[in-house]
Amino acid sequence: MLPEQHNIIISSLQAAVARILPDAAPHIVLERPKVAAHGDIATNVAMQLAKPAKRNPRELAQEIVDALMADPVARVVIESAELAGPGFINFRLTHAAHSAVLPAITLQGEAYGRAPRKDQKVLVEFVSANPTGPLHVGHARQAALGDALCRLFDANGYEVSREFYYNDAGNQIHNLAISVQARGQGLTPESEQYPADGYKGDYIQDIANDFAAGKTVSASDGEPVLANGDINDQDNVRRFAVAYLRREQDLDLQAFGLAFDNYYLESSLYTSGRVDDTVTKLVASGHTYENEGALWLKTTELGTGDDKDRVMRKSEGGYTYFVPDIAYHVTKWQRGFTSAINIQGSDHHGTVARVRAGLQALDIGIPKDYPSYILHKMVKVMRGGEEVKISKRAGSYVTLRDLIDWVGRDAVRFFLIQRRADTEFVFDVDLARAKTEENPVYYIQYAHARICSMLTQSGFDQTQRNAALVEHLTAPTELALMQRLAEFPTLVAEAAQELSPHLVAFWLRDCAADFHAWYNAERVLVDDQALKLARLRLADATRQVLANGLALLGVSAPERM
Numbered sequence: 001m002l003p004e005q006h007n008i009i010i011s012s013l014q015a016a017v018a019r020i021l022p023d024a025a026p027h028i029v030l031e032r033p034k035v036a037a038h039g040d041i042a043t044n045v046a047m048q049l050a051k052p053a054k055r056n057p058r059e060l061a062q063e064i065v066d067a068l069m070a071d072p073v074a075r076v077v078i079e080s081a082e083l084a085g086p087g088f089i090n091f092r093l094t095h096a097a098h099s100a101v102l103p104a105i106t107l108q109g110e111a112y113g114r115a116p117r118k119d120q121k122v123l124v125e126f127v128s129a130n131p132t133g134p135l136h137v138g139h140a141r142q143a144a145l146g147d148a149l150c151r152l153f154d155a156n157g158y159e160v161s162r163e164f165y166y167n168d169a170g171n172q173i174h175n176l177a178i179s180v181q182a183r184g185q186g187l188t189p190e191s192e193q194y195p196a197d198g199y200k201g202d203y204i205q206d207i208a209n210d211f212a213a214g215k216t217v218s219a220s221d222g223e224p225v226l227a228n229g230d231i232n233d234q235d236n237v238r239r240f241a242v243a244y245l246r247r248e249q250d251l252d253l254q255a256f257g258l259a260f261d262n263y264y265l266e267s268s269l270y271t272s273g274r275v276d277d278t279v280t281k282l283v284a285s286g287h288t289y290e291n292e293g294a295l296w297l298k299t300t301e302l303g304t305g306d307d308k309d310r311v312m313r314k315s316e317g318g319y320t321y322f323v324p325d326i327a328y329h330v331t332k333w334q335r336g337f338t339s340a341i342n343i344q345g346s347d348h349h350g351t352v353a354r355v356r357a358g359l360q361a362l363d364i365g366i367p368k369d370y371p372s373y374i375l376h377k378m379v380k381v382m383r384g385g386e387e388v389k390i391s392k393r394a395g396s397y398v399t400l401r402d403l404i405d406w407v408g409r410d411a412v413r414f415f416l417i418q419r420r421a422d423t424e425f426v427f428d429v430d431l432a433r434a435k436t437e438e439n440p441v442y443y444i445q446y447a448h449a450r451i452c453s454m455l456t457q458s459g460f461d462q463t464q465r466n467a468a469l470v471e472h473l474t475a476p477t478e479l480a481l482m483q484r485l486a487e488f489p490t491l492v493a494e495a496a497q498e499l500s501p502h503l504v505a506f507w508l509r510d511c512a513a514d515f516h517a518w519y520n521a522e523r524v525l526v527d528d529q530a531l532k533l534a535r536l537r538l539a540d541a542t543r544q545v546l547a548n549g550l551a552l553l554g555v556s557a558p559e560r561m
Contacts, residue, residue, distance in 0.1 A: 001030075001040070001041060001077075001093065001097070001483065001486050001487065001490075002097075002100060002101060002104060002486045002489065003489050003490055005077045005093075005097055005100070005486070006030060006490065008073060008074065008076070008077050009030060009041065009074065009077060009078065009091070010028050010030070011073075012068055012071050012073060012074035012078075013028050013043065013045060013064070013068060014026070014028065015067075015071065016064050016067035016068045016071070017045065017049065017064060019067050020060070020063050020064065020067060021049060021053055024049050024052075024053065026045050026048055026049055027048070028043060028045050029043065029044070029045075030042070030043055031043070032483075032487075033090060036476075036480060038084060038090050039082070039090035039091055039092050040091060040092050040093045040098075040483060041090070041091045041093065042084070042088055042089065042090045042091070043088070043089050043091075044087070044088055044089075045064065045089070046058075046060045046061035046064055046087040046088075046089060047061075047086060047087040047088070050087060057086055057087030058083055058086065058087050060087065061083050061087045061088070061089050062083060064089065065081045065082075065083070065089060068081060069081060075094075076094065076096070076097070077093060077094060077097045078091050078092070078093065078094065078097075079091075079092045079093055079094045079095075079097075080092045093483070095471065095474065095479075098473075098479050098482045098483060098486075099470035099471065099473060099482060100486075101482050101485045101486040101541070102470050102482065102485075102537055102538065102541050103470075105485065105541040105544055105545060106466050106537075106541070109544060110544070110547075110548060110551075112488065112489070112544065112545060112548055113155060113488045113489045113491075113492045113545070113548050113549075114155045114156075114157075114492070115155065115156045115157040115489075115492075115493065116157050117157045117159075118156075118157040118158055118159075119159075120157075120158050120159065120338075120339065121158065121159045121160075121161070121336055121337050121338070121339065122153050122158045122159070122160055122161070122337065122339040122340070122341065123161045123163055123332055123335075123337035123339070123340045123341070124146055124149055124150050124153070124160065124161070124162055124163070124340075124341045124343070125146075125163045125164070125165055125332075125340070125341070125342050125343070125371075126142045126143065126145065126146030126147075126162070126163075126164075126342070126343035126344075127139050127142050127143050127146065127164055127253070127260075127343075128142075128164055128165040128166070128167070128344070129166075129249060130166075130167045130168075130172050130173075131166055131167075131168055131173075131176075131242045131245040131246045131249065132172050132173065132175070132176045132199060132245065133199060133201060133203065133245065134201070134203060134245075134248060134249070134252065134399040134400070134401065135249055135252050135253070135399060135400040135401075136397040136398065136399055136400065137378075137379040137381060137397070137398050137399070137400065137403065137427065138345050138376075138378055138379065139400060140256075140379070140400040140403055140412065140416055141376050141379055141416045141421075141425070142343045142344070142345075142376065143253065143256055143258055143400065143416075144412070144413045144416035144417045144501075144553075144554075145343055145374065145376060145416070145417060145421055145501060146162065146343045147162070147257075147258050147413075147554050148413075148417050148501035148504070148552060148553050148554060149341065149343070149374075149496070149499060149501055150162050151551070151552045151553070151554065152492065152495050152496040152501060152504070152552055153496050155492050155496070155552060156492065156493060156496045158339075161261045161262060161337070162258075162259070162260045162261045162262070163260060163261065163262045163263070163264060164260045164262070164263045164264070165263075165264045165266065165328065166246065166263060166264065166265050166266060167266045168242055168265050168266055168267045169266045169267045169270060169324075170266075170321070173238060173242065174238070175195065175197045175198060175199065176199060176238070176241050176242070176245075177234050177237050177238035177241060178195045178198060178234070179195055179198035179199040179200075179204050180204055180207050180208050180211065180231075180237050180240075180241045181208075181231055181232070181234065181237055182194050182195055182198060183204050183205045183207075183208035184208040184211060184212060184231035184237075185231060200396065201396065203245075203248070207240070207241050207244050207245070208231070210227065210240075210244065211227040211229065211231065211237060211240050211241075212227075212229055212231070213227070213229075214226070214227050214228070214229045215227055217240065217243045217244045217247050218243055218247065219243055219246030219247050219249075219250055219263070220246075220247075220250045220263075221263045222243055222246060224243075225239045225240045225242075225243040225244075226240075227240045252399070252400050252401050252404075255400075255401065255404050255409065256400060256404065256409060256412070256413070257409055257413075257554055258554075264328065264331075266324055266328070269324045269327045269328060269331075270324070274327045274328075274330070274331065275319060275323060275324050275327045277327075278323070278326055278327040278330060278358075278362070279295075279312065279313070279319070279323065281362055282297065282312070282326075282358065282361050282362065283295075285361045285362060285363060287301070287302065287361035288312065288361075292315060293315035294311045294312075294313060294314055294315045295311070295312045295313035296309045296310065296311055296312060297309060297310050297311075297312050297354070297357065297358060297361065298361075299353060299354055299357035299358075302356075302357040302360045302361055303357075303360065303368060304352075304353045304354075304356040304357045304360060304368060305353045306353035306354060306357055310322065310354050310357075321351075322351055322354040322355055322358070323358075325351065325354075325355050325358075326355055326358035326359060326362075329355055329359055329366075329370070329371060330359070330362065330364070332371065333359075333364070333366050333370070339372075340370060340371035340372065341371060341372045341373070341374065341499065342371050342372070342373050342374070343373075343374045343376065343421075344373065344374075344375055344376075345375065345376060345378065346375045346376060346377050346378075346422070348373075348375060349375055352373050352375075355371075356368060356369070356370065356371075372499065374421050374499055375421070375422065376421040376422065377421070377422060377423055377424040377425065378424065379416070379424075379425050379426075379427050380424070380425070380426045380427065381398045381403070381426075381427045381429065382426055382427065382428050382429065382430075383406070383429040383430060384429075384430065385430075388429070400412075403427070403429075406429050406432075406433070407429060407432040407433050410441055410445070410555045410556055411432040411433070411439075411441050411442075412432075413553055413554050413555050414440065414441035414444075414505060414553060414555050415427055415428075415432050415440075415441070417501050417502055417504075417505050417553055418440060418502055418505040418506070419502055420500065420502055421500075421502075440505070440508075440509050441555065442561075443509065443512055444508045444509060444511075444512045444546060444550065445550070445555075445556070445557065445558055445561060446512075446561055447511075447512040447515050447516060447542075447546060448543055448546045448547060448550070448557045448558065448559075449558050449559055449560055449561040450519070451515070451539045451540070451542060451543040451546075452543060452559040452560070453559075453560070454524060454525070454536070454539055455536065455539065455540060455543070457525070458524075458525060458532070458536055460533060460536060462540070464533060465533060465536050465537045465540050466537065467533075468530070468533035468534045468536065468537040469530060469533075469534060470534060470537065470538075471534075472530055472531045472534035472535075473534050473535065473538055475518070475521065475522050477514070477517050477518035477521045477522060478518060478522065478535075478538060480514055480517070480518070481511075481514045481515060481517075481518045481538065481542065482538065484510065484511050484514045485511070485541055485542060485545050487507070488507070488545050488548070488549065491503060491504065491507050492504070492552065495552075501552075501553065504549055504552050504553055505553065507549065508546065508549045508550065508553075511542070511545065511546060511549070512546065515539075515542050515546075518538075522535065524536065524539060543557075
């Protein structure tokens, strides 16, 4: 059902209810019945209103139906209505309502499902890996989720910015530098002299080798760093190693088809004085106190749900990790991003309340739920029936590049999006490579490719298909497929609103299934030319919407497979 048809039914139901219960103000929800035989659309509005109105729900439902079906505007969309169970109302749509989706898709093409531009900005921060090693599967999940979410917000008319925050300061960077120094001095991770907290992957040796060779490296947004070859010069080693790994992460992201609009360095928050300035303002706000030589933030009194106050500056000196995070999020607000979303691993759960508390303490107009968070669970990788835990390149984990090399970019993106972010996920490498209908991305792409082949084989061009008369499409599988296509604009809006790109993956699988069911039930290239052209028009519309949906996930829509 197209959004405008949805609005007609809602308005007509509200008018019908108002005539029966003038003081009622129902929240009307329309849902697709789980069983197709029950109709096209259903509502429980009568059951919702019956108890407060002290009415029998079935009798009330019948009165609502009688009033609704007397409305000529509603009858344009609704063919019939019937009661079910204790008071559900099931509707069947008119053929005109079903088939209206085809001219809409013809008219809008690639824009079908997209909303008009809004004067609203949204910043999505994701991946944000420490530049201490290759991107692992957790970063891969963030990359897939974040990019799909950005595409969804763009489709809904927002001005979207993708941002990568680099934690290029702190103890982890020191450990990286001394790890490279150790390798450059001929030590291996097995050596007793190797740093206890050092990084052990083969990539550390690669960095040490390039440093010894006096090479120059730079990330996409960074200044070139020239190795001076002096392995004892820790500052040069550190800067070279960070630039080297940022470049490697850039290359992995390019292979994934992902480009960021901005990279923000944690170190810049210190060099610019933003961290010190933020701490000064927090102290001035009255929401801090000194205890045992440490500076504390009164997070428990700031209404963000933290269970105890938190140390900002340690007694031995140095700020705790959430302090620069507060300063960083102030910059997001000051840059005009009134909507900001962070995608992080579930191990960052404790950060949420602390960052929000710090922003509230500053009292600069930032809402209590700023920023929004998507916290994702980790990914288990299976291959050959066994869990894969170690990558030779990384030394301890499977990398994004490993996944791309094994199954290709499309499968990596789709598989990492197809589950809710807050659920654990098993990435089955063998399934992702399988050319069967059990592989969801193959199943969807195959539907698209099959349609492209059919359209080519038919010999009719786009103009001829677009002129086809849609009233010939009356088979149950045709009505079901048209109804599925009509859901797409609402789905795109819902997936963005709920920060749930997986809804698009689910819908694409359902759409492909509806197409295959229709294709198997009804011959397309029949002798009746009018019917053949109408079915080709439906197939072409399905092809277009499948391509639009795959594009929202950053997945290709191949014409041949």
